[in-house]
Amino acid sequence: MGYIKIRSSNYNKRLLFFSKRFLSMITFVVLIFSIFAFGALSQENEWKNDLQRASLKSVLSEFYLAENPISVFYTKREFEPFWIRNQKKLKSLTTIIGEAELHGLPSSRYPFDELSQAIFESDPSQQAKLELMATEAFLLFAQDVSGGILNPSMIDANINVSPRRKEAGTLLSALTESLNINLFFGNLFPKSNEYKSLRDELKNLREASLNRSWGDLVPTDAVLAVGMTHDNVPFLRKRLSKMGYPVYKVHSRLFDEQLNDSVKRFQEYHGLNPDGVFGKRSIEAINVPAKTRLMQVLVNLERMRWNNEDRGAEYVLVNQPNFHAYFKSGNEKVWESRVVIGLPSNQTAEFNDTMTHMVVNPTWHVPKSIAVEEYLPLIQSDPNFLTDNEMVLMVRGTDTIIDSNLIDMQAFTPDNFPFLIKQIPSNINALGLVKFMFPNKFSIYMHDTPMKDLFFKDERTFSHGCIRLQEPFQFAYSLLREQEVNPESKFQEVLEKAEETYINLSRKIPVYITYRTAFFDEFGQIHYRADIYGRDALVYMALVDAGVSIY
Numbered sequence: 203m204g205y206i207k208i209r210s211s212n213y214n215k216r217l218l219f220f221s222k223r224f225l226s227m228i229t230f231v232v233l234i235f236s237i238f239a240f241g242a243l244s245q246e247n248e249w250k251n252d253l254q255r256a257s258l259k260s261v262l263s264e265f266y267l268a269e270n271p272i273s274v275f276y277t278k279r280e281f282e283p284f285w286i287r288n289q290k291k292l293k294s295l296t297t298i299i300g301e302a303e304l305h306g307l308p309s310s311r312y313p314f315d316e317l318s319q320a321i322f323e324s325d326p327s328q329q330a331k332l333e334l335m336a337t338e339a340f341l342l343f344a345q346d347v348s349g350g351i352l353n354p355s356m357i358d359a360n361i362n363v364s365p366r367r368k369e370a371g372t373l374l375s376a377l378t379e380s381l382n383i384n385l386f387f388g389n390l391f392p393k394s395n396e397y398k399s400l401r402d403e404l405k406n407l408r409e410a411s412l413n414r415s416w417g418d419l420v421p422t423d424a425v426l427a428v429g430m431t432h433d434n435v436p437f438l439r440k441r442l443s444k445m446g447y448p449v450y451k452v453h454s455r456l457f458d459e460q461l462n463d464s465v466k467r468f469q470e471y472h473g474l475n476p477d478g479v480f481g482k483r484s485i486e487a488i489n490v491p492a493k494t495r496l497m498q499v500l501v502n503l504e505r506m507r508w509n510n511e512d513r514g515a516e517y518v519l520v521n522q523p524n525f526h527a528y529f530k531s532g533n534e535k536v537w538e539s540r541v542v543i544g545l546p547s548n549q550t551a552e553f554n555d556t557m558t559h560m561v562v563n564p565t566w567h568v569p570k571s572i573a574v575e576e577y578l579p580l581i582q583s584d585p586n587f588l589t590d591n592e593m594v595l596m597v598r599g600t601d602t603i604i605d606s607n608l609i610d611m612q613a614f615t616p617d618n619f620p621f622l623i624k625q626i627p628s629n630i631n632a633l634g635l636v637k638f639m640f641p642n643k644f645s646i647y648m649h650d651t652p653m654k655d656l657f658f659k660d661e662r663t664f665s666h667g668c669i670r671l672q673e674p675f676q677f678a679y680s681l682l683r684e685q686e687v688n689p690e691s692k693f694q695e696v697l698e699k700a701e702e703t704y705i706n707l708s709r710k711i712p713v714y715i716t717y718r719t720a721f722f723d724e725f726g727q728i729h730y731r732a733d734i735y736g737r738d739a740l741v742y743m744a745l746v747d748a749g750v751s752i753y
Contacts, residue, residue: 253326254283254286254287254326254329254330255280255281255282255283256281256326257326257327257329257330258276258281258283258330258333258334259276259281260327260330261327261330261331261334262276262281262330262334265334271369271370271371271374272334272337272338272341272370272374274371274374275337275371275374275375275378279378283329283330283333284333284336284337284377284378285320285332285333285336285337286320286329286332286333286336289321291383292317292320292321292336293321294382294383294384295317295336295339295340295383296314296317296318298343298383298384298387299312299314299317299339299343300314300318302314302343303751304401304404304405305347305401305503306401306404306499306500306503306504306745306750307343307346307347307351307750308351308748308749308750308751309751310749311342311346311351311748311749312339312342312343313335313339316332316335317332317335317336317339320332320335320336337374340373340377341370341373341374343387344368344373344387344390345367345368345370345373346507347387347390347391347507348366348367348368348390348391348507348510349365349366349367349368349507349508349510350365350367350504350505350507350508350510351504351507351745351748352504352508352741352744352745352748354508354552354741356744357737357740357741357744358737358740360549360550360551360552360735360737361551361552361717361737361741362551362552362553362644363508363509363552363553363554365507365508365509365510366510366511368390391510392506392507392509392510393510393512394506395722396506396721396722397503397506399722399726399728400499400502400503400506400720400722401503403499403720403728404496404499404500404503407492407493407495407496407499408496408752408753410492411491411492411493411496411752411753412753414492415444415492416441416444416445416491416492417440417441417444418437418440418441419437419441419489420434420437420438420441420480420485420488420489421434421437422482422485422489425479425480425481425482426438426457426479426480426481427457427478427479427480428457428458428459428461428462428478429457430456430457431455431456431457432455432457433455435454435455435456435457435461436452436453436454436455438457438461438465438480438488439451439452439453439454439461440452441488442461442464442465442468442488445468445488447464447467447468448460448463448464449461449464462478465478465480465484466478468484468487468488469484469487471727471728471729471730472484472487472488472729472730472731473523473524473525473660473729473730473731473732474487474660475658475660483660487730487732490730493752495720495730496752497738497742497752498719498720498730498733498738499720500742500745500750500752501719501720501738501741501742501745502718502719502720502721502738504741504745505716505717505718505741509714509716513530513712513714514712515531515532516530516531516532516709516711516712517529517530517711517712517713517714518530518557518711518712518713518714519713519714519716520541520543520648520669520713520714520715520716521716521717521718521721521731522543522550522552522715522716522717522734522735523717523718523719523731523732523733523734524718524721524729524731525540525541525542525543525661525662526538526539526540526541527539527541527648527669527671529677529680529681531680536680536683537673537676537677537680538673539671539672539673539674539676539677540657540662540672540673541648541662541669541670541671541672542651542653542656542657542662542663542664542665542669542670543662543663543665543667543669543670544663544665544666544667544668545663545664545665545666546663546734546735546736548665548666548667549667549735550646550665550667550668550669550715551644551646551667551715552715552716552717552737553642553644553715554712554713554714554715555640555641555642555712555713555715556640556710556711556712556713557638557639557640557681557707557710557711557712557713558639558640558641558706558707558710559639559704559705559706559707560636560637560638560639560678560681560704560705560707561636561637561639561702561703561704561705562635562636562678562693562696562697562702562703562704562705563627563635563636563696563697563699563700563701563702563703564627564631564633564634564635564636564637564649564702565624565625565626565627565631565702566624566625566631566632566633567622567624568593568622568623568624568625569645569666572666573619573621573622573623574616574619575616577593577623578611578614578615578616578619581606581611582611582612582614585606585607585611588606588623591625591630592625592626592628592630592631593623593624593625593626594623594624594626595609595621595622595623596621596622596623596624597620597621597622598620598621598622604621627700627701627702629652630652631652632651632652633649633650633651634649634650634651634652634670634674635650635674635675635697636649636650636674636675636678636697637649637650638671638674638677638678638681640713644667645667646667646668646669646715647668647669648668648669648670648671648674648677649668649669649670649671649674650670650671650674650675651670651671653670654672656670657672661732661734663734669715675693678693679693681707681711682705682707684708684709685707685708693705717735717737718731719731719732719733719738
């Protein structure tokens with residue numbers, strides 16, 4: 203028995219020894235095979251990479267000059283593809299440009315379908331073309347979302363806005379350093395939260411317009427006010443409720459206090475005096491179709507892209523359709539005011555400039571067009587017109603004042619009128635007691651006015667183009683507070699001299715004269731305004747021509 207045990211033990215040892223040697227040999231063979239296979243695979247991958255680079259280099263030379271930013275980009279990469287080699291980034295790009303319509307941009311402008319199929323392409327030449335197509339799509343979408351798709355000055359001469367479209371070379375350099383395509387584009391969109399809010403409003407309005415969810419129009423045959431019982435009140439209740447305003451008892455014919463609160467809120471959000479009286483202008487505003495509001499949002503998204511720049515810590519902003527201006531310093535609005543702007547025949551232009559000084563007790567040098575078209579007939583019909591309005595006639599090009607009573611004013615016509623008209627500083631001066639200067643080619647400035655009653659109108663288009671302020675003195679105080687210990691006292695001291703005085707500002711303050719008919723307030727509430735100059739209509743038609751779809 204002991205022998206058998208010994209023999210058995212030796213056998214087991216020998217079997218284990220040969221098993222280990224066999225496994226070692228198998229492992230060695232597999233390792234050798236793997237090395238050769240990996241080498242072959244690496245060699246094949248390198249061959250494919252070389253073929254891709256060669257194809258990309260060939261296609262580049264065919265379609266682009268050497269100095270083109272795309273050529274420069276790939277030359278620096280030694281013709282290494284950026285998108286084809288990184289399907290995750292290509293998919294992110296495809297997803298982003300597929301959302302073009304959510305920005306109010308035309309989806310047809312970008313090769314979404316072609317890029318979606320790029321992952322399945324294996325031919326090196328086609329891959330090279332798809333690589334360049336992806337880069338072109340990236341550049342186009344990046345420039346569009348950061349600077350808009352239209353040239354504003356080609357739409358209307360009064361739209362003097364110069365969008366800052368990103369340079370292709372700058373975008374491509376930044377792309378190389380970016381690890382996240384979504385984050386990269388997020389930094390290109392207008393920074394204000396209002397841009398996202400307008401995109402959300404665009405989506406909501408598309409649904410409301412398609413579903414006709416705002417309901418029936420409010421009849422126009424009656425003015426409605428609190429305390430009334432009328433058959434038109436249920437129409438008002440239902441439409442307000444469907445538009446999102448808090449209204450209860452939608453079938454009630456009574457115009458009660460709760461409805462009055464909602465009516466006032468609607469009026470405020472649509473630029474109307476919130477008096478609760480639902481008359482002609484209020485009915486017109488509530489009956490505007492969701493489709494029209496949708497068009498406004500499309501236009502205002504584009505306007506936000508035109509003005510996609512940091513305004514700085516201190517600036518003045520005027521929104522023409524809102525008839526409102528404010529001065530922001532730091533994070534605080536230190537001054538706000540209602541404004542009067544130009545008549546439709548004398549439109550206030552859109553532009554940006556810098557305020558440099560103010561003029562206290564200004565003299566008004568009457569523009570020739572006003573002098574000959576408006577004032578000459580008044581002078582001819584009333585010999586006391588000039589005296590009554592603190593005006594004088596002057597020989598053009600001199601300081602010589604002419605007594606109009608010694609001249610036969612009937613002899614003059616708009617074509618041969620040889621004089622200048624000047625209105626001296628006074629309480630009835632058309633410029634009021636102070637004007638604020640930001641020299642520009644339009645000769646537009648902000649100023650006081652003796653016509654205070656105009657500020658209580660809903661639509662305030664009464665000037666010849668300049669911007670009249672309801673609160674000019676407070677504006678002067680806020681501008682001077684950075685350079686005067688007691689700005690109010692300083693201003694009043696100069697004012698009391700009753701002579702024209704220039705006060706230079708200690709710094710140049712940016713001024714933005716804008717045109718926004720759909721915007722959000724600081725509480726996140728959408729506001730709509732009338733297209734007073736018809737510019738929204740022109741921009742919308744240009745967007746449609748560029749391929750933008752309303753739905």
